[in-house]
Amino acid sequence: MSTIFEKIISREIPAHIVYEDESVISFLDISQATSGHTLVVPKKAYANIFEMPDDLLAHSIKITKKIADACKKAFPLQGLNILSNNGEVAGQTVFHFHFHVIPRYETSDVSFKFTNHMNETSKEDYKKRALQIKEAL
Ligand code: AMP
Secondary structure, three states: OOOHHHHHHOOOOOOOEEEEOOOEEEEEOOOOOOOOOEEEEEOOOOOOHHHOOHHHHHHHHHHHHHHHHHHHHHOOOOEEEEEOOOOHHHOOOOOOOOEEEEEEOOOOOOOOOOOOOHHHOOHHHHHHHHHHHHHHO
């Protein structure tokens, strides 16, 4: 079944894309758990890590490191979480494998309950954060 990420990849719906190559795309999470929260998504749809081919997974984590380095340059972060939820029981809501890149500014800035932060982020904030990452790449 097609997910929202496939619609972003095919440009059916918009996203704040910060990086793209032949097999991976990266864009801001619509719900910014912290400023700069970014997703790294293989373009070919595999539901979870268990289905991911090793070579694509290796490329995906390499790009995840690239985005982490860009966030470290772009934002005054103190740390950073790399996270992948696999399966509903593990909190996965979009069943197209992806890594979360989550800059950390203080220990209490993320609850990891993934509550909705959409209405805390203005259009300008999305644009600015995406630009900061793109310029730092
Ligand atoms: P997970 O719960 O680990 O499967 O992560 C899915 C993530 O996708 C959530 O953090 C959502 O906020 C994010 N998300 C859902 N729809 C969109 C969208 N249209 N653009 C960007 N991020 C999205």
